[in-house]
Amino acid sequence: MKKYLIETDNLTKKFDGFAAVNSINLKIPQGGIYGFLGPNGAGKSTTIRMLLGLISPTEGKAKLFDKSIDKDRLDILKKVGSMVENPSYYAHLTAYENLNIIREILNVEKSEIERVLNIVGLLEVKDKKVKKFSMGMKQRLGIAQALIGNPELLILDEPTNGLDPAGIREIRALIKGLPEKLGITVVVSSHILSEIELMATDVGIINKGNLIFQGSLEELQKRSLAQIKIGAEPKKEAIDHLLKRGYQVEERDKYIYIKEFSSPSILTKELVINNFEVYHISEDKSNLEDIFLDITRKENQDEITNIN
């Protein structure tokens, strides 16, 4: 049976009646990287803040390491490193001094500072004031802060925010190596699907406060069922014929799209035998981005329907 490091039960946060997070049931497995994906304002940061005890849920519960964040906050936080939204730092202090503050609170060895600085590649600038750091360096310092004390769980909220492509690649490589090298379970939130796709083993998609998908990356990819794109004349009669034969048919941009099918050759044969002129047939496979957009679009449409 799969062991979950984080489990939530109908976790909800309302601000003045508005549900920023709406009854979500997260199940984040131990090991690997869990990508928490959603557009800006979807409720990712609010969820993460509830998981870390920064804000109290309006309803529901959050459990980390089988313990309630309400009751065992200290025990849980001893095992968790985090960076929420932007990195936090004291700008007038050096990187070393910033990390030393956290080290003292966590009561770990001084050597821990150099270890994490080395991991994030900031060892050479450890005595430089953080206000002189670039955005990428600050981001790496944020990750170093989260890594101090060797946490079992690392929660990183939008860790590649504001970075240039080279910086994004660096941070991605760094995060990707953590489960294997240090045995850390990582939760990464992002609004950029390609980021998650390149890092995560499991995915949760949140939109408008609702968790609309949760599972492995493979399960998400399976949703990218190929469609058959057909150009046939006369089109209207061809659609009627296919519907009668029990196919799921959609008409878009002069073409007919079939969602469930046996194979393109059977479909061609079906149409040709029945005297339809087939001038185009191709497989149209959606990528992960299309699936993400499709899932979030459906969620939005459902909401509009409910309002009407």
Added chain:
Amino acid sequence: MKLPILIKTELSKQRRGFIWLMILGIPLGTTMAMFLDMYIRYHDYLYVKGQELGFTSWDILLRENHRVLGWGIFLPLFIAVIATIIHYTEFEEDNWKKLLTLPVRRWEVYISKLITIVIFSFIMIALNSLGLVLVGKVIGFPEAINYRLYGEYILYQYVAILGVVALHNFLSSHTKNVIIPVVIGFLGIIVAPGVLSKNPDLAKLIPYTYTYYINNLNVGNSSIALYGGIISMILISVVGILSFNKKDIL
């Protein structure tokens, strides 16, 4: 128990910070102002007037500092600024969310801030009095220094400010806007003398008035400075901790 470590880290956060400029600069300013005051008025006027009223030169210096220069009036405002600086350190780069995701109890964080404000305020008060001693020595007061008087002056201030420390620890922990607690502090020192003269009973409930009771310098009954400081600190801190424990860190 992480409180001692939290206090230590609070102090290290202020390393190279603006707060030191304030803690050292304000007493330096009061020392210079009192030196000028004594240099200009001591021999011709203050000493003679003091003799008439039965005050020693050291008594006069203390009164000049507390009442004429207005140290007793402005002290709560200085404390408001100290509290604001200490809390702004957390607000500036969203450090609250980092600090409170570490394994520390919220009440310990809250109290560590309170103690840090107290430490900086105590240093500033002690330096102000040390500056006065220095002025007396340089001017060459004929009487021996009354250490008891100056010791009591410092200790009474230490206790009298506790209510204002607690109040501004509470206010500054709740708002990112640094102007609000400083404006409240400013209004506090403006309103305090008016309430003291018109409604002395109500004044006992306002922490901004407690510095007026020190050493009976402005108004009588120094015990109000002591009891008021301690009781108001406890009450305000209890409310502050309850509120801080429930506060959402957004």
